[in-house]
Structure formats: structure tokens, C-alpha cells
Amino acid sequence: MTAFLRFLINGVSLGSVYAIIALGYTMVYGIAKMLNFAHGDVIMVGAYISYCGMQYWGVPPVASILTAMVVCTVLGITIEGLAYRPLRQAASLAVLITAIGMSYLLQNVALMIWGANPKTFPQTFINGASLNVGDMSISSATIITILANVLIMVALTLFTAKTKMGKAMRCVSEDRGAAELMGINVNRTISVTFAIGSALAAIAGVLLCSSYPILQPTTGSMPGIKAFTAAVFGGIGSIPGAMLGGVLLGVIEIFGKAYISTELGDAIVFAVLIVVLLVKPSGLLGKPMREKV
Amino acid sequence: MKKLLALVMAAMMLLSVTAVLAEDASIKIAVIGPFTGPAANYGLACQYGAQVAADEINAQGGMQIELICVDDEHDPEKSVNAYTYAMDKGAQMIAGTTTTSPCLAVSAQAYEDRVFMLTPSASSDLVVADKDNMYQICFQDPQMGIIPADMIAEKKLGTKIAIIYNISDDYSTGIYEAFKAEAEKVGLEIVSVTTFTEGDTDYKTQVDKAMTAGADLVFLPIYYTPASMILRAAKDINYAPVFFGVDGMDGILALENFDASLAEGVILLTPFSAFDTDETVVNFVEKYTAVSDGVVPNQFGADAYDAVGALYQACVNAGITGDTAAEDACELLIDQFSTMEYTGLTGTMQWDETGAVNKLPAAYVIQDGAYVPLDK
Numbered sequence A: 001m002t003a004f005l006r007f008l009i010n011g012v013s014l015g016s017v018y019a020i021i022a023l024g025y026t027m028v029y030g031i032a033k034m035l036n037f038a039h040g041d042v043i044m045v046g047a048y049i050s051y052c053g054m055q056y057w058g059v060p061p062v063a064s065i066l067t068a069m070v071v072c073t074v075l076g077i078t079i080e081g082l083a084y085r086p087l088r089q090a091a092s093l094a095v096l097i098t099a100i101g102m103s104y105l106l107q108n109v110a111l112m113i114w115g116a117n118p119k120t121f122p123q124t125f126i127n128g129a130s131l132n133v134g135d136m137s138i139s140s141a142t143i144i145t146i147l148a149n150v151l152i153m154v155a156l157t158l159f160t161a162k163t164k165m166g167k168a169m170r171c172v173s174e175d176r177g178a179a180e181l182m183g184i185n186v187n188r189t190i191s192v193t194f195a196i197g198s199a200l201a202a203i204a205g206v207l208l209c210s211s212y213p214i215l216q217p218t219t220g221s222m223p224g225i226k227a228f229t230a231a232v233f234g235g236i237g238s239i240p241g242a243m244l245g246g247v248l249l250g251v252i253e254i255f256g257k258a259y260i261s262t263e264l265g266d267a268i269v270f271a272v273l274i275v276v277l278l279v280k281p282s283g284l285l286g287k288p289m290r291e292k293v
Numbered sequence B: 001m002k003k004l005l006a007l008v009m010a011a012m013m014l015l016s017v018t019a020v021l022a023e024d025a026s027i028k029i030a031v032i033g034p035f036t037g038p039a040a041n042y043g044l045a046c047q048y049g050a051q052v053a054a055d056e057i058n059a060q061g062g063m064q065i066e067l068i069c070v071d072d073e074h075d076p077e078k079s080v081n082a083y084t085y086a087m088d089k090g091a092q093m094i095a096g097t098t099t100t101s102p103c104l105a106v107s108a109q110a111y112e113d114r115v116f117m118l119t120p121s122a123s124s125d126l127v128v129a130d131k132d133n134m135y136q137i138c139f140q141d142p143q144m145g146i147i148p149a150d151m152i153a154e155k156k157l158g159t160k161i162a163i164i165y166n167i168s169d170d171y172s173t174g175i176y177e178a179f180k181a182e183a184e185k186v187g188l189e190i191v192s193v194t195t196f197t198e199g200d201t202d203y204k205t206q207v208d209k210a211m212t213a214g215a216d217l218v219f220l221p222i223y224y225t226p227a228s229m230i231l232r233a234a235k236d237i238n239y240a241p242v243f244f245g246v247d248g249m250d251g252i253l254a255l256e257n258f259d260a261s262l263a264e265g266v267i268l269l270t271p272f273s274a275f276d277t278d279e280t281v282v283n284f285v286e287k288y289t290a291v292s293d294g295v296v297p298n299q300f301g302a303d304a305y306d307a308v309g310a311l312y313q314a315c316v317n318a319g320i321t322g323d324t325a326a327e328d329a330c331e332l333l334i335d336q337f338s339t340m341e342y343t344g345l346t347g348t349m350q351w352d353e354t355g356a357v358n359k360l361p362a363a364y365v366i367q368d369g370a371y372v373p374l375d376k
Helices: A002-032 A039-055 A061-087 A092-114 A140-162 A164-174 A176-181 A186-211 A221-234 A239-260 A262-279 B002-023 B040-059 B076-088 B100-113 B141-155 B170-186 B204-212 B224-236 B279-291 B299-318 B326-339
Strands: A131-133 A136-138 B027-033 B065-071 B093-096 B116-119 B134-136 B160-166 B189-196 B217-220 B242-245 B267-270 B341-344 B347-351 B362-367 B370-373
Touching: A002 A039, A002 A136, A002 A140, A002 A164, A002 A186, A002 A221, A002 A239, A002 B204, A039 A061, A039 A092, A039 A186, A039 A221, A061 A092, A061 A186, A092 A221, A136 A140, A140 A164, A140 A186, A140 A239, A164 A176, A164 A186, A176 A186, A221 A239, A221 A262, A239 A262, A239 B204, A262 B189, A262 B204, B027 B040, B027 B076, B027 B299, B040 B065, B040 B093, B040 B279, B040 B299, B065 B076, B065 B299, B076 B100, B093 B100, B093 B299, B093 B326, B100 B116, B100 B134, B100 B170, B116 B299, B116 B326, B141 B170, B141 B217, B141 B267, B160 B170, B160 B204, B170 B189, B189 B204, B204 B224, B217 B224, B224 B242, B279 B299, B299 B326, B299 B341
Parallel strands: B027 B065, B027 B093, B093 B116, B116 B134, B160 B189, B160 B217, B217 B242, B242 B267
Antiparallel strands: A131 A136, B267 B362, B341 B347, B362 B370
């Protein structure tokens, strides 16, 4: 029983990291209708910037996270402006390939700047005392990640529901052409979306590396793919869906590894995804898409 | 006038030919490995190690070496392209490739073309199998499984063994299989076997299963990056078995910002230790860190250094020069390597007829952030 609970906690801990990455994916997909495959790599950049902040520039952890958020925001807007905006009218396949190219570009630039040798992410306030219940312990990194998730989820939901920019985002998401006719600046709206998504990526990067402390140029790629899966699982475009999908994916992965086989951990995750998509093609919380005739 | 002009032209051509000849006198060795991409730290270590060796040899005067370094991104297809590129550039022999799967692809081609290959680090036994022109500097994977099993049984380091290995990696899987077979022979009890794949983020589950199974020794036939995560995960749940790693564990202390106290007591098997106070090692570490921007060399760097050194010794003995064709050099080098002995950073080596190396590994235990020989 305690082993079961321990695995559950591990699963939630891993899942909450997936969830926070998935929020960025789902946000960009929901509004810009594109899969930003470079998201995982923006996470890696965010983690490196905050690492540099703490290790080389001697700034306190909170300031280094803020710096990472600023750098990632600028990076996100730049990527969108240089690589994705010129392709706004192009086929979605072209944009997808550009995003994959961007992902490799970021990885290789990071390799040039920070080198191939992995770095161990420092222990910060995020890795404080762990919470002990009986003989189980929940690490503070997990608790902080979950809290950050909930906070970001609520903030994003309020932002899209209440603010002018948020409403503009929903309009662009629903019908880009009509939104433009109504006087909404589509390009600016999408830029803001990327800015928010990338700032979230910086936070996700720091939280990912606080729980799983190896930082190298490929750090973001596998969690990025898993988080993308989580976003699809929860219903891509849906903010609570990303959170639910992420946590479930983490729990399934850990239970699969713990009770079935470590070799099949990933296979089980993707098998569950296929089953869910067969039964509910729009994901757990996704809205079914109506084709307009 | 015309005659004079022709004479001058002819003389100039002759001069330029001799100039080319003089330039070409250095032996061209191709170094192929992943300098970018996920396996870049292994490829770069080999490149730096080879560079240090070439610089040393060239500084001594005499026959010179020119390295042709080509990136293969740890991809078999790109590796074959890299090989073709290097041969076009006039390479006469290969010190490579760094990683196993690309090495299998390139060695098949090099066997056809009759080009001699000496890999510093591709450790699968399949790499040299059925190829008379393919030699290794590193230990073969099965040896890295057999030696630890014998050592654990003999020195009674543990009674209940857990194994965590990387199922997506030939190196790790090869060692695991050899270890398992040998463990059965010497009567070790294996209580838990778990795996992970390249790029996994979570290792807590594997460590938890080892703990639940009551293992008092965890065998880690893996590279140091995932190993560092496993050590952290064990610390988080207050699980403190003996951790036993092999040569892939070498480098863990060079991980930037790594908390060395996590590795306290870890046993590892490696042919090379950067902590050695031997003069040649100290000298190598100093030169290596100068080219690597401060990264401390691990066995990959040392193996590549030895690969270039051994090739050079064989070339000198066989009378190979920069003008020898790759096919001729291949036969001469095969004759040399099957009989010669070479002493480098990773010990004194001889090669058997398959191309596998024969040298002694040493077991170290990590104490206070340094390697200490296990028996001392």
C-alpha cells in the first residue's frame, strides 16, 4: 500500500511537470492553430538561462527565474516573428516542418553556447524540506510544481475570459478571418500568445530541472514530446485539459513502469493515448470540432 | 623565347608538384564521431584526446600527423557519409568511430574498401566480429559485465543485486546480458532488473523497485548522466546500497555542479583515471583541459589519445608514410596490430586475432570527490 502511494506521488510529480509544459503547447495550439514543436527547446533555454543566472552571474534564484522568463519571452516573440509569421498563409505542413527545424536549431545553438557536457541543476528554494506523511515523503519541488500549475491554469483561464487581449485571443482561435474583419490585430494577438507561452516555458524549465536535475541541450525534447501527448490526451486547446492530461500521463507512466514493466512504460502511455483518442477523438476535455460547410 | 617559357613553365610545374608532395608527407588519420547532437560529449572527448596526441607527436618532429575530424551526429547513415568525405580528403586510416551503431555501419564499408579502423570507444563485440581490419582500444561490453560479477562474488560486495540499465543502448544491454550470465555462474542473486530509455526524465520508480526488492548492491552498466539522476533519486528516498558502475560511470565527477557527496562510495571500473598522479596522466590532463575549455578528460578522451598513439607507432614500425595508399596501409597495419604491444594512458595493450584488446581494467571507489583504487 505504501509502495502504491509512493508510486502515485511519483506519478503526480512527473505528471505535474508534463502538465506545466503542456499548458504552453495547448495555449499556442488553441490560438495560433499550430504545433510549436520548439516549445520543449524554449524550456531548455529557460533552464539554461536560470542556471547561468545562479551559477555564473551570482543572482538570487527568483531573479534568475525572472531573467529566464524575460529572455524566453523575447526568444518566443523572435521565433514567431522570424519563422512562423511569414508562413501564416502557407500550408500547415510547412509551418510544422519549420517548427521542427526551429527545435533542432535551438538545440544546436545551445550546444554551441553551453557545450555538450550535462550540467547539474542547483538546488534552490524549490527543493526545500519535503512533506512527510507517515513513511512517505512528498518533495517540495512536487508541491511547488502543482501549485504553480493550478495558479497558471486559473490565471490563464481568467485572462482569456476577462481581458480584452484574452477575448481577442479567443476570437482569433475561433475564426481568424472574421476576427481580422472585426478589427483585431491577428499578428499582435499571436505574438502575445507566443510571449505568454514562452514565459511559461521558462517556469516549466526551472521546475523540470528542479525535479530532474540534469540539464543538457536535449533536456527539453523528450519531456516536450510527452507534454505534447498530454495536451492531446487532455484535449488540445483546452487549458484544464492540459493539466488533467499531464497529471494522468505521469501517473500512467509511473504505474506502468512500477506494476507492469519498466521496458513498457512508454509503450503503455502511448497505448492509452491511442485508446482515448479512438473513444474520444477530441481528447478528454476537448470540444468536438464541427466542420463548417 | 618559346622554349625558355616552356622550360620555366615546366620548372614551375615540377616545383608545385614537389610542393604538394612535401605537404602531403603527413599521415592523414580520420577522426569520426558525434561532435554535435545528443552524444556530442563522447565524440568531442575523442576529438580532443586525438588532438592532444597529434599535437604531441607533431611537436616531436619527424613524421607528422594530420587529423581529419568529421561529425557523424551519432547517426549510422551520416557516419558513412562522414567516412566517404574523409576518404575523399585523403584519409589513410580511421581512428573511429566513437559510438557503436555508426561504427557497425562504417566498418562494414571500410571492410569492403580495405581501410584500417581502430575505434577508441565502440565497445560492442559485433564491431570487430568477422572484420580483419577492425581493432578496438576500449574493452568489449561482455568483459565489462563479466569482471564486475566476478569481483562482486569474490570480494562479497553484495548479496542481493539489483540492475538498472538502458534498454535503448547496445552498450548497456550488452553489459547487462554478460553480467546476468556470469552472475548465475558465480551464484549471485539478482532480485530486481529494471530499465529506462534514452531521454527518460524519471528514475525514481526504478530505484524504488530496487529498494522494495531489498537489494544491497545496485549494478549500473550505464553512462554517468542517468547514473547521476539515479544517485539523486536514491538519496531522496534514503536508500543507500553499494552502487557499482562500469567504464561509462567515469566522468560523473566532471559533471558541472554535480554534488560529489552523492557519488561517495560508488565503485567503478575504468582503464583510466584523471586523478592518477602518474606523470603521463597529469601531463595529458593538463593538455586536454587546454583544448577542451576546462572539461576534465574521461576514458573516451584517453582511449582516443591511445588510438592515435598506437596508429602512429604502427605506422612508424611498418614504414607507412603520407604517400602510402589506404589499401596498402591497411594490410601493413593489420600485420602490426596483430603482433605489436603498445603502452598508453589506458594501460599496456595487445590485440587478439579478432581485433579485441587485451588490457587490465582497474576498480576504483569514489571517496571525497576523487577515485581511490578499490583495494587500498
